[in-house]
Amino acid sequence: MLSYPFKFLSSSIRVSINPTYHEADIIDQFCSIDAHRYSTFTNPNKKKEFVFSRAALLQACGSISEIKYEGNKPVIANAFISLSHCKAGTAACYSDKLEVGIDIEVERKNIKRISSKFTSQKEVEKFKCSEQDAIQFIWGIKESLFKLHGLGGIDFKEDLDIVSFEWNETTKQGWGMAWIRKVCANRPYQMQCLVQVAKMGKHYICMASHRRKMNPFTSLRTQLREWEPSDAPWLYELNSDPSVTRYTGNAGFSDEKSALEIIHSYPNYQRDGYGRWIVIDKASKKPMGWCGLINNRWGIDLGFRFFKEYWGKGLATECASATMEQAKKLQLRRLIGRTLSPNIGSWMVLEKIGMKRFESTSIEEFASDYNLEPQDLKLWKGQMLFMYKIDL
Ligand SMILES: CC(C)(COP(=O)(O)OP(=O)(O)OC[C@H]1O[C@@H](n2cnc3c(N)ncnc32)[C@H](O)[C@@H]1OP(=O)(O)O)[C@@H](O)C(=O)NCCC(=O)NCCS
16 A cells, blocks of 8 residues: 655655555565565565565555665665654655655553653653653654664753644644754754654554755845844844734744744654745844745735834845745745735835735735734734735
């Protein structure tokens, strides 16, 4: 069975779980090392298990004859693969874009007894599912992070940190953000990863993926780059100015700590390959604000927010236009913009980069469909929400 059991990244990662296969077809395609390994197994169950795992790899990768080995780890040139098997289960994943790690487990009744070795109560509480499922998933997520990292020497409790997790009891799927905190010469920065899980029958399947940091891009006067934890103090400062948040609201940035939490659990770069980006002044290297894209239920939204001292200098137009060029490079088809009617600067920026207004809704009508903070609704009473779009 070829299935993609997770919520995100189905166009970037191929997954195979418990495939059906003809043994002879798989053996036929073994690379020379696998053929040799297979011939050395004397235990028929071991042979079966080996073919089963290579069948999953074949289904995920499209070919297994090119497999090479780094130590015991199977690798494929110019792509990332990961493989896992357990009692009566096997899983493999492949991506030519993202680093990946996968893990499949069956229920282990006694896992709770050893859970303090790899997780904490605080981490377990993030999982809104049964305690047994939570601990199984945490173990599986950490195994998949460990495989993705690939260099060993990882302490599951100290070095692997699951910072957010959402669970859907109906679909039995979950996802969240995690960090590999361990830094070494070959992995010189802490790695943010998207983690996804699914419970399929008696199997717990977990997958971690990591997208390399985007290379910063530039406009005439600025550089745009991804948010980093060290940006928390000034992001808080930006959102503390009521004239900056007058038409945007200030959800989540109530203090420096919550700004840091937002950065840590920000899924957009890992999930979508884009997000809101920090705008840095090329000359002074100081942060000026942010500009970028967000995938929401209206489409891919272009937005911006700058410190007041930088307003009225054409910066938003310059950065929005550079962001639109970046969106074209990412092969996005359409961008939208949303702004409140009195925020003239904002809708003028959208119009200056070529967006066209296609809808105008009263904020009250919009609020009936969308959760707005009561204080924002009060503040924006009687205003219109303008919707803009542009096809790239
Ligand atoms: C909205 C915002 C991003 C505009 O940034 P900016 O760098 O000042 O915009 P630009 O200088 O590129 O201005 C674009 C155009 O809008 C005009 N404009 C800017 N602010 C204006 C205002 N308050 N009233 C009327 N026109 C304004 C500019 O004159 C310019 O037009 P021009 O080229 O014909 O002179 C900035 O005011 C801001 O950060 N506001 C707070 C956050 C926010 O509201 N973001 C948008 C949420 S939807």
